[in-house]
Amino acid sequence: DAGVIQSPRHEVTEMGQEVTLRCKPISGHNSLFWYRQTMMRGLELLIYFNNNVPIDDSGMPEDRFSAKMPNASFSTLKIQPSEPRDSAVYFCASTLNESPLHFGNGTRLTVT
Amino acid sequence: AQSVSQHNHHVILSEAASLELGCNYSYGGTVNLFWYVQYPGQHLQLLLKYFSGDPLVKGIKGFEAEFIKSKFSFNLRKPSVQWSDTAEYFCAPRGTNTDKLIFGTGTRLQVFP
Numbered sequence: 001d002a003g004v005i006q007s008p009r010h011e012v013t014e015m016g017q018e019v020t021l022r023c024k025p026i027s028g029h030n031s032l033f034w035y036r037q038t039m040m041r042g043l044e045l046l047i048y049f050n051n052n053v054p055i056d057d058s059g060m061p062e063d064r065f066s067a068k069m070p071n072a073s074f075s076t077l078k079i080q081p082s083e084p085r086d087s088a089v090y091f092c093a094s095t096l097n098e099s100p101l102h103f104g105n106g107t108r109l110t111v112t
Numbered sequence: 113a114q115s116v117s118q119h120n121h122h123v124i125l126s127e128a129a130s131l132e133l134g135c136n137y138s139y140g141g142t143v144n145l146f147w148y149v150q151y152p153g154q155h156l157q158l159l160l161k162y163f164s165g166d167p168l169v170k171g172i173k174g175f176e177a178e179f180i181k182s183k184f185s186f187n188l189r190k191p192s193v194q195w196s197d198t199a200e201y202f203c204a205p206r207g208t209n210t211d212k213l214i215f216g217t218g219t220r221l222q223v224f225p
Binding site: 031033035042043045048050055056091093095098100101103104105106 | 144146154155156157158161163202208211212213214215216217218
């Protein structure tokens with residue numbers, strides 16, 4: 001099993017640009033989560049999906065953030081326009097029913 | 113609403129010292145409880161979990177945690193830490209009727225040889 005796959009591993013972009021982060025969950029998992037990790041705020045849950053449907057997006061900070069899950073094997077998190085305060089490590093995780101979460105290696109985003 | 117509190121933000125120990133990291137949670141129902149570990153530069157990995165049964169749970173690398181329902185606590189322990197245990201540790205409760213997993217602020221553990 002390849003685990004949760006995220007791309008890119010690193011992203012450096014200028015303020016105002018659109019950023020798209022990608023995630024491929026573990027095959028067969030039915031829930032997918034997007035987290036953001038910063039020194040100041042720790043690990044924040046942004047949004048999670050169950051069976052490709054967004055269940056809770058209360059953690060999405062602003063309208064500049066959007067997430068989609070068009071099918072069971074792919075999800076995107078988009079920031080448009082990006083700002084320096086969006087700089088963080090973004091983790092994707094997946095799970096099946098009540099099993100523990102499996103995390104991807106994360107995308108380190110730097111917005112200058 | 114569920115919440116979790118980790119009391120120790122930064123712990124510094126010498127090798128062979130004993131470790132206890134506090135975790136208290138708030139949730140109006142039955143919970144599953146998890147501890148995750150994040151080694152420097154890596155993603156989170158499951159350390160141990162509690163779903164039901166024996167409240168003393170043993171995980172990987174000699175870690176254990178005790179669920180005390182009356183205190184809403186799930187403290188992590190290890191009798192003798194090693195330098196390789198240097199990492200950040202996260203406690204996370206999850207209601208049994210939801211997939212939503214909320215993490216505590218984390219405890220950074222530094223172990224010196």
